[in-house]
Amino acid sequence: MKTFIKNRGQKWVGWSIENPKKFFMYSMIFLSVSFIISILQGIFFPSDRTFKIKPPILYSKSSVAQNNMTKNNKEMEKIVGELQLLKAKRDRGKLLKEDSLRIEYLFNQYQKFKNGH
Numbered sequence: 001m002k003t004f005i006k007n008r009g010q011k012w013v014g015w016s017i018e019n020p021k022k023f024f025m026y027s028m029i030f031l032s033v034s035f036i037i038s039i040l041q042g043i044f045f046p047s048d049r050t051f052k053i054k055p056p057i058l059y060s061k062s063s064v065a066q067n068n069m070t071k072n073n074k075e076m077e078k079i080v081g082e083l084q085l086l087k088a089k090r091d092r093g094k095l096l097k098e099d100s101l102r103i104e105y106l107f108n109q110y111q112k113f114k115n116g117h
Contacts (some may be wrong), residue, residue: 072113076110076114079110082104082106086099086102
């Protein structure tokens with residue numbers, strides 16, 4: 001089976017080298033038909049995921065958005081509390097490398113919640 005596919009592929013490559021004008025013509029026809037089918041599919045069967053932009057949470061009045069905001073605020077408070085504990089640990093001079101990684105992670109999480117992502 002593998003040799004059959006290899007031989008068939010070599011025949012097609014050989015034919016495309018011998019007939020470059022026909023190969024180009026067939027390729028352009030195939031690409032054009034594919035493009036037209038893609039356009040028609042987009043027009044008649046649009047995807048549900050296309051052009052779905054969520055408004056920023058600040059401008060949304062729904063209870064879900066407000067619930068997410070309170071949840072984010074609680075998470076941010078937890079992060080700030082943990083960062084304050086790590087700051088106190090730093091002031092005592094007992095900060096480890098793992099703590100530095102934790103600080104960086106917490107800071108990134110805080111920025112993510114603050115920006116609403």
